[in-house]
Amino acid sequence: MKLEGRKITVNKSSKQLFDLLKNPEDYKHLMPDSLTSFEHTEDGFKFGLKGMPEVALKIAELVEDQKVVLKSASSSLDFSLIGLMNPVGESQTEVQLLFEGNFNPFIKMMVEKPLQSFINTLTDKLEQL
DSSP, X not given: OEEEOOOEEESSOHHHHHHHHTOGGGGGGGSOTXXXXXXXXXXXXXXXXXXXXXXXXXXXXXXXXXXXXXXXXOTTOEEEEEEEEEEEETTEEEEEEXXXXXXXXXXXXXXHHHHHHHHHHHHHHHHXX
């Protein structure tokens, strides 16, 4: 299953944005208003949203000023959240969030809409930076 957020332009350099997205603590500011819990560690974070089970993510790949990949910390769920960055100027960066997951058809049907909504919210919050 693949989901894409819309491409946006953020008024930050790719370095500033990369530094923000590689820091687990900073994701708290990007979470939806329905956030019920948030804990961060050095290499990841765990969060809960109203009506959803807690999700734990860990930083799996960093490509300086270009890409941040978060992977599920749970072995029972196989998915990644990818942030792609493309500098469009000294202080502007084009950003797109991608979600890739391997789910059975039943799980996919249940999570597709909430996940797309989650990606859209993260995108909206990034756009406001």
